[in-house]
Amino acid sequence: MRGIRRSTFLGLGLASMMLAAGTNPAAANDINWRQAQGTEIRLLTLRAWFADHWRANLPEFEKLTGIKVVIEDYPEDPFRQKLAVEMAGKSKSVDVFTTGTMREGRQFANLGWYADLTPFINDATLTARSWDKDDFIASVWQAHQFQGRQVAVPIQSNVQLLYYRKDLFDAAGLAPPRTLEELEAAAKRLHNPPAVYGFVSRGRRTQAPYSWSHWLFANGGSWITPDGKPGINSPAAIAATEQYVRLLRSYSDPGITDNGPAEVQTQFLQGRAAMILDAVSWAGLFNDPARSRVAGKWAGALAPPGAAGATYELWAWSLAVSPFSDKQKAAWLFVQWATSKEMQRPLHMRSFPMPRTSLWTDAEWKGAVEPGYYQAAMTQVQAARPIGHPPFVASPEITDIVGIAINNALAGRDIKTELDAAARRMAEVLERTEPKR
Amino acid sequence: MTARARHAQGGAWRSPAPGLGRWVDRHISWFFILPAGLFLAAVVVFPVLYTGVLSFYRWSGSATAAATWVGLSNYADVFAIDPGFRNALWVTAYFTGVSVLIEVILGVGLAQMLNREFIGKGLARTLLILPIAGTPVAFALIWRNMYNPSYGIFLWFAELLHLPPQRWIADVVTVIPSLILFDVWQWTPLIMLITLAGLVSLPSDLYEAAQIDGASPWQVFWRITLPLVRPTIVAAAMLRLMDSLKTFDQIYVTTQGGPGIASQTLNLYVFDQAFQYLNFGYASALLVVLFFVILAGNLLLVTMRRGQA
Numbered sequence: 205m206r207g208i209r210r211s212t213f214l215g216l217g218l219a220s221m222m223l224a225a226g227t228n229p230a231a232a233n234d235i236n237w238r239q240a241q242g243t244e245i246r247l248l249t250l251r252a253w254f255a256d257h258w259r260a261n262l263p264e265f266e267k268l269t270g271i272k273v274v275i276e277d278y279p280e281d282p283f284r285q286k287l288a289v290e291m292a293g294k295s296k297s298v299d300v301f302t303t304g305t306m307r308e309g310r311q312f313a314n315l316g317w318y319a320d321l322t323p324f325i326n327d328a329t330l331t332a333r334s335w336d337k338d339d340f341i342a343s344v345w346q347a348h349q350f351q352g353r354q355v356a357v358p359i360q361s362n363v364q365l366l367y368y369r370k371d372l373f374d375a376a377g378l379a380p381p382r383t384l385e386e387l388e389a390a391a392k393r394l395h396n397p398p399a400v401y402g403f404v405s406r407g408r409r410t411q412a413p414y415s416w417s418h419w420l421f422a423n424g425g426s427w428i429t430p431d432g433k434p435g436i437n438s439p440a441a442i443a444a445t446e447q448y449v450r451l452l453r454s455y456s457d458p459g460i461t462d463n464g465p466a467e468v469q470t471q472f473l474q475g476r477a478a479m480i481l482d483a484v485s486w487a488g489l490f491n492d493p494a495r496s497r498v499a500g501k502w503a504g505a506l507a508p509p510g511a512a513g514a515t516y517e518l519w520a521w522s523l524a525v526s527p528f529s530d531k532q533k534a535a536w537l538f539v540q541w542a543t544s545k546e547m548q549r550p551l552h553m554r555s556f557p558m559p560r561t562s563l564w565t566d567a568e569w570k571g572a573v574e575p576g577y578y579q580a581a582m583t584q585v586q587a588a589r590p591i592g593h594p595p596f597v598a599s600p601e602i603t604d605i606v607g608i609a610i611n612n613a614l615a616g617r618d619i620k621t622e623l624d625a626a627a628r629r630m631a632e633v634l635e636r637t638e639p640k641r
Numbered sequence: 642m643t644a645r646a647r648h649a650q651g652g653a654w655r656s657p658a659p660g661l662g663r664w665v666d667r668h669i670s671w672f673f674i675l676p677a678g679l680f681l682a683a684v685v686v687f688p689v690l691y692t693g694v695l696s697f698y699r700w701s702g703s704a705t706a707a708a709t710w711v712g713l714s715n716y717a718d719v720f721a722i723d724p725g726f727r728n729a730l731w732v733t734a735y736f737t738g739v740s741v742l743i744e745v746i747l748g749v750g751l752a753q754m755l756n757r758e759f760i761g762k763g764l765a766r767t768l769l770i771l772p773i774a775g776t777p778v779a780f781a782l783i784w785r786n787m788y789n790p791s792y793g794i795f796l797w798f799a800e801l802l803h804l805p806p807q808r809w810i811a812d813v814v815t816v817i818p819s820l821i822l823f824d825v826w827q828w829t830p831l832i833m834l835i836t837l838a839g840l841v842s843l844p845s846d847l848y849e850a851a852q853i854d855g856a857s858p859w860q861v862f863w864r865i866t867l868p869l870v871r872p873t874i875v876a877a878a879m880l881r882l883m884d885s886l887k888t889f890d891q892i893y894v895t896t897q898g899g900p901g902i903a904s905q906t907l908n909l910y911v912f913d914q915a916f917q918y919l920n921f922g923y924a925s926a927l928l929v930v931l932f933f934v935i936l937a938g939n940l941l942l943v944t945m946r947r948g949q950a
Contacts, residue, residue: 281893285916292702292921311919316704398791409899458790461900462811467789476791527704601918612901615813 235332240534241270245299247538248287250521251277254302254359257551258542265541271534291317294528299535303524305348305356306590307599312524313350314597314639319525320353324536335540344559347518347590356522357543358559360485363516363584364418365577366505367472367490368479369498372400380505380576384422384447387479387508391455394478402455404477405448408464409611413603414592416610417517418481419444422510427594427602434627434634436606442620444510449613461614473497481507483519484581487573488555504577507584518588520559557581598637605629689932696925708922715926726927728902729910733934736817736892736906737885740824745878747825748832749870753862755833756840770834772827781894784823785810788895810896813903820892820904824885832877839873840866875946879939886935907931 249255255277262273278286283302290298291312303312312318324330325337337345344361348354366387368380372394381387391402406415420426425441428434435441452460457471469486471477475497484504493499507516523542525535541547548558553569563569564585570578594602609626613619665672696715700708719726755766772780787794788809799806809819843866851861889908892898898905898913905913911931915924 281912281916285912288702288916288919291704292919294704311701314703315701315919317702401791408897409901410897458806458808459811461808461813462789462896470792474792598918601920604913604917608901611899615900 234334235329237269237537239329240531240537243531243534244272244274245529245531245534245538246274246276246297248283248290248298248301249275249277250283250302251279252521253556254521254551257547261547265538268541269534269537271537273538291315291526291528295526296528296530298526299529299531300538301524301526302359302521303356304520305350305522306519307593307603309348309350309355309590309599310595310597311599313353313355316527318350318353318355319527319529319532320355321357321525321536321539322354324525324532325354330533330536331540335544339545339560339562341559341561341564341585343586343588344518344520347520348522356524357539358520358522359543359548360520361557361559361585361588362483362485362519363507363581363588364415364481364519365484365507365580365584366479366481367486367502367577368505369394369400369475369477369501370503371501372478380503381479381508382506384419384508384510388447388451388455391451391479395455397457399476401457401471401477403451403479403481404456404463404468404471405452405460405481406463406465406468407452407456407460407611407614408462409607410604411464411607412610412614413606414517414519415481416445416448416606417592418507418515419448419510421515421517421591422508422512423447424510424512427591427596434630436609436630437620437623437627440512442623445610445613445619445623447510448610449619452614453616461611472502475501484577484585485556487577491555491574503574504580506580514587515591516584516588517592518585518590519592557585596634596638598633601633601637602630605633692925692928695922696929698922698925699920700922701919702921711922715923716930718923719926719930725902725905725910726907726930729905729907730934732817732902732904733886733906733908736820736824736888736904737882737938739817740821740828741878741881741885743821743825744829744832744881745874747829748877749836749874751829751833752836752840753866755837769830771830773830773834777827777890778894780827781823781891785895788819810904811900813900816896816900816904820895823891823895824888827891828881828884832874832881835877835880836870836874839870843869872946875942879942882938882942883935886931886938907934 247258249258255275258273259275262275266272277283287298287301289295303309303318305312331337340358341361344358348356348358366380368390373380373390376393378390378393381390387403393402394400395402406412420436420441423440423444425438425444426435429438457463457467457476459467465482468477468480468482469489472480472486472490473496487504490496490502491499506514509515523539525532525539529535545560545562548560549563549566552558552560552563552566553572555573557564564582593599594606596602605626609622612622695708697710697712698708699711699715751769755762755769786792788811790796790806790808790811793809795809796806807815810816847865847869848861851865856864887908888906889912892904892906892909893912896904898909907927908931911924911927914920914927
C-alpha cells in the first residue's frame, strides 16, 4: 500500500497548507465554535484506532473551541461494563460515549441512554453547514435512528466482503465465487491443510452470529418470522446453518469453534486462508508488507449471494451523547468535530472506511486501492442493512443465545436440535423484554 | 487518652454536659474505629446489601421505567429453569476443584524442594514466582495464542512428542483441562510461597530428635512436617479456593466461556447477565448464590482444618 502512504502524506501536506492559509473547513465560521469554552467533557470510548486518532488531534479541537476533553478508553469488555454502570446510575460525569447501535441501539434507546441529537443537528447555531449531514451514506445514517430520533453519529461503516487469494485462484484456474455454492466449491478445491485452509471465518460464540447472518439472509431466513416468532429455526435458517457449518467443518482450520476476528485476520495475514468473508476495514493491514505475507496477492469481491439473492450486513461504531450530561452542547461540538470530513479523511485513506459519500468517491482513495475491493466495498456499503444482529431490545442476549447454538453446531452437535432450543430461549427472552405492541 | 488523663487530674477541663463527657469517655474506643467502620460500610456493606435488595427486582438500568418488584422469582428461575446456571455451577466446581487440588500438591512439593540449600536456589525461586508477578490478562493472551490449534506453540510440542494434534481451548472436552493447566502454571507458586514461609518457621529440635531416632526422610515429612505445616497449607488453599471460584479475567480472555458454554463459570455467567444482557436484578440473584457457594467452600475447608487439629 505504498501508493496510499504517499498520498496520505500529500493529503497531510495539503491540509497543513490550508491551515496555514486560515481556511480550515472544520473551523468554518458559520457557527461560534467557542460558545462552550471553558467546559470540560469526558469521553468514554472503546480503545481503538479512532480513539487514538482523536487523542492525537485533540489539541486542535481544544484550540478551536476552548473545550477540554478527557478521553478515557478501555478494551471492549471493561468498556461495556463501565458504560453500563455509569448509565444505569444516571451518571452526569459521562458526556460522550462510543456505541454500536447495530448491537445495542434498540436496547439503549429503550432504556433512555441516548440523548436525541436531532435538535442539535437542526440548530444552525450549533451545527456548521460544512459538517453536511447529507454527506453521510443514507443506509448507515438511518441505522442510527430509533423511535424517530437520531441517537448517534457513525464513525465508521463496515461491511463484510470477500477477500480471496488471487494467486491461488489463478493457479487453480478459478474465478472468484459469485454464489455461496461456488464459494464452497472453491473452498473445497483450495483446501490444503495445514498450509492453506479453504475458508476461514468467525465461529466463536460471541462472534459467530455476525458472520453467520450473511448465510441466514442470503438463504431467505431472518431473525423473526412475519408473525413475530423466532425465525432462527425456520427451514431456510436450518438450511443456511447447515451450509455454514458444513463449509467450516470441512474446509476451515481446526480452531473454528474458537475463532474471533483476530484469528481470522491472522490466518489471512499468514497466507493460511484462501478466502475470508470479513471486515472491509482490514484491507490496509493486508497490503502492509511489514505485517502481511499476502500483500499484493489478494483481491476483493462481493459477499456472494445465496438462494434468496444478495444481502449485505452493516456494522459501525458511533458516537452518542449522554442524556444525563449537563454539557450536551459542548459534547455535541466534539461529536461534530470528530465526525467532520477533515477528521475522517486521514482514517479513510488508511482504509478504515468512513460513513461519508465524499470519502468513498474520493478519486485519490479510489486510485490507490485494489479495484475489485473498491467495487465490492462501494456496492455493499450503499446497500447494506443493519442485520448482523437481531433487531430487538434484548439484542445482545439473543445474539448470545444464537451464538451458543451455532458454536455448538460447529463443534458437531445436531443443528436442528440446537436451533430449536435456541428458538425456545429466544421466545422466552422476547416475551420478557419486547415492548408489548 | 488525653480526655481520660485530664479527668484523672481532677477536672482541669469541665465538659459543658458532664453526662455526655462521661459517655464519650466510656466509649472513646468506638470513636477510633469509626472512620474505618464508615469506610467499610460504604465500600463493602452497602454494595452487598444493595445487591441483595436488587436481587428481588427486575431492572435493566432504565432511565425511563422503574425497577419492578418480582419477589423470589429471580431465585426461582436460578434454581428451577436456568440451564445456564446449572452448567456454570458444574464448570466452576470442576475447574476449581481440580486446579486447587493440583496446585496444593505441586505447591507443597516445590516448597519442600526449595526449603533446602542448593546452587541456583535464588534463581529458581525468582523464576517460579514470575507467573504471579505478571498481569493475568497479558498471560491469558499469550496462552490463548499458544493454544491456537493451527499456529500455537503447543501444536509443535504435540508434534515433538508424536501426539495427535489437539484442539485445546477450541474443544468442549479439552477446554477445562487446558484452562486448569494455565491456572496451575500461574498459581502454584502462590501456594509454594505461603507453604515455604510456614516451613522456614518450623522448630528445628523436632527434626534433630527424629534424626537421632533414625526416622526416614519420608517419615519425617509425613509425621512431622506435614502435620506442623498443615494450618498454613489450609490457609493457602482457602485463599486459592476463594480466588479460583471467582476466576474471571483468565477465562474471559482465553475462551470467553466457550466453546458454547463449556467454560462458562459462575462469575463469567454473572458478567454476561449483568453487563452484556443488562439483566441487573437476575445477575444480583446469581451473585448472592455465588456468595453462598464461596462461603460453603470455605466452611468445608475450615471444618477440615478443625477436624485435623
